[in-house]
Amino acid sequence: MKKYTYVEPRRAVGDEDRENLLIDFPEIDLIGDPELRKLSIEAWCFALSCSDFRRIIDIPPEGNPGQTRLQVGTQADHLRGVVRLSAALAKEFSTAWPQVVIDHDILMAGAVCHDVGKPYEFDPENRARWKADGSRTGDPTFRHSVFGMHVCLKVGLPVEVAHIAVGHSFEGLQMGVSSECLIVRQADHDWWQLAGALGLVTPETMSTRPANVRARLLKK
Numbered sequence: 001m002k003k004y005t006y007v008e009p010r011r012a013v014g015d016e017d018r019e020n021l022l023i024d025f026p027e028i029d030l031i032g033d034p035e036l037r038k039l040s041i042e043a044w045c046f047a048l049s050c051s052d053f054r055r056i057i058d059i060p061p062e063g064n065p066g067q068t069r070l071q072v073g074t075q076a077d078h079l080r081g082v083v084r085l086s087a088a089l090a091k092e093f094s095t096a097w098p099q100v101v102i103d104h105d106i107l108m109a110g111a112v113c114h115d116v117g118k119p120y121e122f123d124p125e126n127r128a129r130w131k132a133d134g135s136r137t138g139d140p141t142f143r144h145s146v147f148g149m150h151v152c153l154k155v156g157l158p159v160e161v162a163h164i165a166v167g168h169s170f171e172g173l174q175m176g177v178s179s180e181c182l183i184v185r186q187a188d189h190d191w192w193q194l195a196g197a198l199g200l201v202t203p204e205t206m207s208t209r210p211a212n213v214r215a216r217l218l219k220k
């Protein structure tokens with residue numbers, strides 16, 4: 001009989017998972033709306049439970065699997081930086097122009113959840129299955145942006161947040177993106193590009209380095 005693959009939790013989510021998430025990712029508290037904050041925590045805990053990773057600091061510190069790898073720090077440092085950078089970009093424009101409309105809670109929930117599909121795309125078991133015969137499974141079956149959209153919808157986050165997850169990466173070039181999605185895209189891409197230019201990324205993993213970037217060495 002043909003065997004199909006399903007995405008299911010590999011373990012139950014407990015309070016310890018939620019506590020560890022907030023320790024690793026305190027910027028979740030920047031989501032003002034309590035329901036959005038709670039659902040964003042559930043999204044990360046659900047995504048992690050469908051993988052072999054227990055915490056976000058266990059996910060390899062890479063933009064995509066095997067690419068743009070931080071030589072210092074963790075995946076949590078990237079996520080935290082993108083949330084803070086998104087908030088800073090939004091603050092700059094809304095302070096300079098009071099007429100500008102930005103939904104802060106959607107922006108923060110979207111920034112928190114933009115990479116929520118990474119536990120799935122980076123999971124070693126999934127990667128081994130895709131490597132074994134990508135012609136059957138796809139390789140990957142879903143990129144983290146697409147799986148992240150699924151996670152957001154699954155836990156009941158609004159479509160505006162799911163849209164940011166799917167639109168923050170390459171997929172966002174194939175659709176019109178919301179203003180909040182564009183801010184997270186900019187923050188995410190700028191974060192990796194600047195991390196690369198400032199010497200935080202392992203040089204040989206910088207696959208999408210712009211031709212004009214010259215990576216600086218870190219202080220000893």
Ligand SMILES: [Fe+2]
Pocket residue numbers: 078082114115188
């Ligand atoms: Fe990211």
